[in-house]
Amino acid sequence: MNTNKRLEIFTRFRAANPHPTTELAYTTPFELLIAVLLSAQSTDVGVNKATRKLYPVANTAQSILALGVDELKSAIATIGLYNTKAKNVIATCQILVDQYGGEVPHSRAALEALPGVGRKTANVVLNTAFGDPTMAVDTHIFRVSNRTGIAPGKNVDIVEQKLLRFVPKAFLHDAHHWLILHGRYTCIARKPQCWNCLIADLCDYKPKTPAPDGV
Template sequence: MPVKNMTKKQIQIFFERLRAQRPNPKTELNYSSPFELLVAVTLSAQATDVSVNKATDKLFPIANTPEQIYALGVEGLKSYIKTIGLYNSKAENVIKACKILIEKHQSIVPNNRTDLEALPGVGRKTANVVLNTAFGMPTMAVDTHIFRVGNRTGLAVGKNVLEVEQRLLKVIPKEFIVDSHHWLILHGRYCCVARKPKCAECVVSDVCNSPDKYEFGAVKEIQIKNIDE
């Protein structure tokens, strides 16, 4: 059964609830500078934030600038990140990125998509995370959690991550757009999970258009009246 797109009123309520639940949402990656964030997000591809934090909590006190990490070399960096999946290719990409940052950007992380995506290991999603989290730009990095939440709830139905990203940027009200990336990731990570979504404890279940939500305990009695108005 196809999921019906949320109405403007549903979307407004959806984000008002998520904002009330988490007034100050933040990434769960540990970082203290745009460069640390760039490295952490690069390492997080196909890995958990927990595993990345365990590695960077040891790495960053030793090396947390492009010069310092570049000085470690590929093998030196590997010794810190070997517990993270795909660490061989990630180490090579981070070292190459450090070299470019040093030579072309005065060791400063660029605040534009073109230069970010020119760095090895940095794709559209990573660039969106850095632009949003480090520089406060209204970008939307669509990961598996956001892709699932968008399609399951009717917030942003799309066949691929780019379609979902573009739909989200179109329908999310401006007052929510900067923080919406974090709200959606955290909601997908802890409530709207893949196999057994926690609809019984979900703060937005009554504005969700998932045809399966009642199977997972959503309460019918709290349905908002005249939701399509």
């Protein structure tokens, strides 16, 4: 895929959705961090359902520590892997209180040192909470990048580095949101909706999916 095609792809994404953002509900960097931490192997809808109950009761590192691990487990019990996630959240909150005054650090190294926080989570927080031009490569972005030819790679690290290199700079801040949404709702895993895709004519995917009968 050449530079002009990539430019046109992201121009179309921006025209269709000028201000994309995460579908996780949050109001502060801390709420975002916890929501992303809880979202591993879970849907945003499921996480939002849990945090709608949790955040009115406890939405700071200090208040979640005061809540305690058992109460936290109860609050997030509808989310997969909630036992492990609750322990990680408590441990993360303890570090935030002890080392950062309860605030979320604006540092990749500091974020990745938190329990349960990997590179993808750190990238989401850095981009969405702090405005850094990072690329959080999840399964949707990995699939879309490879299927379309925007940034093919054998693993998420390669795809991340290629996206950072290939996405036009003017679009880099919002690119990972556009790609996630595109993978979640259009370029879906089993059968991409090529007939309903705004970049189908620019995409390298050859076996385009035809429109279903009656559409």
